[in-house]
Amino acid sequence: MPNRIIKESINESKGLSECGFFAQDIFKRLITYADDYGRFNADVQIIRARLFPRELDIVSESDIDDALIELSGVGKIAFYTSKARNEIYGCFPNWGEHQRVRDSKAKCPEPDNTEVNDWYFRRFVPIAMKVDIITRDNFKCQECGKFLTSCTDAKKFAKLGSGLYHIDHIVPCNQGGRATMENLRLTCPTCNLTRKRFFTADEIAQFSGTCTYSPQVSASRRKSLPESNPNPESKSNPKYIGEKSTKKLKRFIPPTLEEIRSYCRERKNNVDPQRFFDYFDTSGWIDSEGKPVRSWKQKIITWENRSNGKIMGKTNATSGGSSYDMSELEAIINKGVT
Numbered sequence: 001m002p003n004r005i006i007k008e009s010i011n012e013s014k015g016l017s018e019c020g021f022f023a024q025d026i027f028k029r030l031i032t033y034a035d036d037y038g039r040f041n042a043d044v045q046i047i048r049a050r051l052f053p054r055e056l057d058i059v060s061e062s063d064i065d066d067a068l069i070e071l072s073g074v075g076k077i078a079f080y081t082s083k084a085r086n087e088i089y090g091c092f093p094n095w096g097e098h099q100r101v102r103d104s105k106a107k108c109p110e111p112d113n114t115e116v117n118d119w120y121f122r123r124f125v126p127i128a129m130k131v132d133i134i135t136r137d138n139f140k141c142q143e144c145g146k147f148l149t150s151c152t153d154a155k156k157f158a159k160l161g162s163g164l165y166h167i168d169h170i171v172p173c174n175q176g177g178r179a180t181m182e183n184l185r186l187t188c189p190t191c192n193l194t195r196k197r198f199f200t201a202d203e204i205a206q207f208s209g210t211c212t213y214s215p216q217v218s219a220s221r222r223k224s225l226p227e228s229n230p231n232p233e234s235k236s237n238p239k240y241i242g243e244k245s246t247k248k249l250k251r252f253i254p255p256t257l258e259e260i261r262s263y264c265r266e267r268k269n270n271v272d273p274q275r276f277f278d279y280f281d282t283s284g285w286i287d288s289e290g291k292p293v294r295s296w297k298q299k300i301i302t303w304e305n306r307s308n309g310k311i312m313g314k315t316n317a318t319s320g321g322s323s324y325d326m327s328e329l330e331a332i333i334n335k336g337v338t
């Protein structure tokens with residue numbers, strides 16, 4: 001692996017300054033771990049072994065998971081799946097701006113699908129919100145009542161204490177729980193051991209759209225996901241909004257008929273591209289619920305699922321499940337790595 005460039009400006013990064021110190025540390029280590037195209041295998045077991053070989057006794061997989069969620073929440077890294085291999089990959093969206101993209105062969109496959117970002121995005125709790133939760137819960141685990149620190153500065157604890165506290169979703173994310181003040185609480189890591197830490201092969205297959213079986217499992221999983229903005233509090237309260245990259249991802253560019261055709265061909269679905277285009281073009285890309293379309297690909301998947309009878313009524317998560325534009329994200333990912 002070649003040596004990497006870390007510029008002085010990294011210390012002025014607003015996005016990184018909104019992460020805990022552990023996430024900032026992982027970010028720098030990930031730069032050395034990524035391949036020449038800024039991509040890396042996002043399996044937390046592998047990241048932990050490769051990035052912290054001498055600290056395995058104190059760095060847990062859930063610490064890594066938390067850091068990846070933080071970094072993706074502020075737009076520093078993004079995730080994707082690839083039909084080539086059943087794994088989840090991460091990448092640096094701005095890799096090309098900072099590192100020399102070499103001619104050598106990429107070690108990680110090309111991005112095919114970025115739906116997996118929703119998984120991370122739903123779990124993202126901005127640092128300012130963490131500070132508010134720590135303050136509200138008075139530095140105490142809400143499960144066992146133990147004080148988590150003798151530190152009395154919530155911001156300092158939030159940033160330095162990664163791994164010493166967890167922000168727990170009372171209603172879990174995979175059951176529709178959202179990152180709101182009401183649904184989050186402070187716990188010690190021991191009391192929060194039951195939470196999920198890795199993806200099963202089946203789940204990865206579902207993210208990447210290569211799953212060809214268990215439609216019922218898939219449908220019920222989708223049913224349990226939130227329908228719209230997973231993080232309404234952060235949306236309604238600008239105080240919690242991260243940095244510009246989050247806003248950048250929200251811009252929507254309507255697709256051309258040809259793009260819709262090609263995407264439908266790629267997914268081998270029976271959605272009529274012309275009908276789809278006309279429907280949204282005449283409405284000015286506003287959906288049936290009167291909300292602006294954020295991801296036309298998600299809409300196609302919704303149409304596809306409806307026509308397959310997999311999803312009934314309003315139970316699907318894909319109609320606006322992401323609060324950013326996926327095609328835009330794909331463009332950003334590809335920009336940095338090609």
Ligand SMILES: [Zn+2]
Nearest residue numbers: 141144188191
């Ligand atoms: Zn506890």
